[in-house]
Amino acid sequence: MAEIKVKAEVxxxxxxxxxxxxEANAELAKKKAGxxxxxxxxxxxxAKAVALRDAELQTQVERxxxxxxxxxxxxEFLSKASVEYETKVxxxxxxxxNKQKAAEAILYQREKEAEAQKAIAEAEFYARQQIADGEFYAKKKEAEGLIALGQAQGAYLRNLLDAVGGNYAAMRDFMMINSGMFQEIAKINAEAVRGLQPKISIWTNGGGEGSNGSSNGAMKEVAGVYKMLPPLFKTVHEQTGMLPPAWMGTLPNSGSNN
Structure with a gap:
């Protein structure tokens, strides 16, 4: 019995x-399966992680x-654009x-033209100034000459007036005779009455008479001048109505000396 019990227990x-x-094997198998x-x-x-990582890496590579x-x-575009930009610049x-140089050339030409015009204007101004100075000098000299002439004529008139004793009428008549005014008046009137058959007086100074000597020659010349004056005054009176001064005598009543 004991043996059976032992065997049973065993x-x-x-x-x-x-x-x-x-149970341990099942547990082990379960664990192995897990x-x-x-x-x-x-x-x-x-594998998925590797594939995902590979995809990520591929994406990054592609990116x-x-x-x-x-x-x-x-x-490339920037380089091309830069080249085009540099070319256009x-x-x-x-x-x-070129425009600046052209503008500078035009400005230089205009400056030279302005300088030339300025030089021409200065030359013309200088020429006009010289002409004006010459005219002023000539007028100044002319004025000085007129002043000197006036002073000389004044001195001449004063001396002449003193010579005739302060007689203004005598001085005036002398100056008219000396300047040939009576002859000029007679000439003008003769021209005016040409063709009207005016009365004409003709006189001589006795040139047909012989000379009695050199001492009488000068006196005859003076006598001839005095003989010439009365018919001259008469002709002037007949042509113009002017009478000779009283100190030079009176006109003959009639006729003329031939």
Missing amino acids: KVYENVREAEVA WAKEAQVAEVEA MNALTRTEKLKA QEANWDLY
């Missing part, structure tokens, strides 16, 4: 142990490539330079 113990082993599942999940997650291409295109600067 069997129970073995069963318990087998159950425990089976671990396998976790491992697979981890592998899948790792970087796009940025690189964009920057390259920008650089150079062309604009060249046009501006």
